[in-house]
Amino acid sequence: MSEKPKAPEPQTRMLDARSLRGLAHPLRMRLLAALRHDGPATASRLAERLGESSGATSYHLRQLAAHGFVEDAPGHGKGRERWWRAVHDGTAFNEQLLYDEDPATRGAADLFLHEIATIHTQEMGTWLGDAHTWSPQWRRSSDLSDFTLRLTPDQAAELVARMHELVESYRDVPQSEDSETVRIHTHALPRRSAAE
Template structure:
């Protein structure tokens, strides 16, 4: 029931999928994650278009798109089709994953979790290095100094880290709720990493 939700919360509920064990098994493949991310960010596309974009054969992208459809991550977009072309679109705008909600003692689940997290980390790395390589594109524009490329070390309790994470995500949601079509807006990727670090003692 969504009667008690605000309009913004209803929109999130409609477009966010919580990843369960079955979905994790279906998504834990590097190419499937890349395909889903491309559809979520770039909109509907065909297997051939996605293959060209990702440097894969249309046979491989077609197979993995069908697998994503079987697990409910993508669906047909018939309004875009022309003739025999099959167009695909993402079902949800966002995928949430909480490792505590699945059985991490199951070796298969643990392996799938590792694949998922490694591919997410690889995606963030590729996007960051791509920005570094392409940064001259933004020279002498308002975008040149608009972003941030920084890190900071904090000393927090587990409860404080949880609070920080929740406050940052809430702030991001405020900006995500704004009109995406307004003039002057562009796609901006925000990478949020707040992770505990193990450091061996020097003594």
């Protein structure tokens, strides 16, 4: 019996100061997310999906291409339509960018992280608005939880790493006809108590 081929490791792009400044724009981040989640598309299709003008999506796709986030997707469409695809599966954020000596880089880092939080909020809102259209089994399989722990910075970093390892271990699970794309958000945030 032959062994099932292992799913390819996701390709992740580590952001540096230049690439961060090229990505840190709300529409660019939404365009890149749409291409990563839904596959190749044209600027006009993305414009329709995101409620933007095709001129705006075309411009920002070209900017994403100039910074190496998207590229042409040959073999899609016909005629003069230009199809785009994401180059990487994900993006990794270097926390040091928040402390960069260049204020433009620090501003881009702040905008990037706030936009990620906005995207997470929008995805949660979409789920809550559409939950009634999913089966009871899928509704029971969703989660909206929070926990409060007292940890040191090292313990919090260990917890985050272990959560990421657990999530990554599910990349190779067998697919079936009832498999769906599942978005997992993790947030681990220190919070000062009111007494401090």
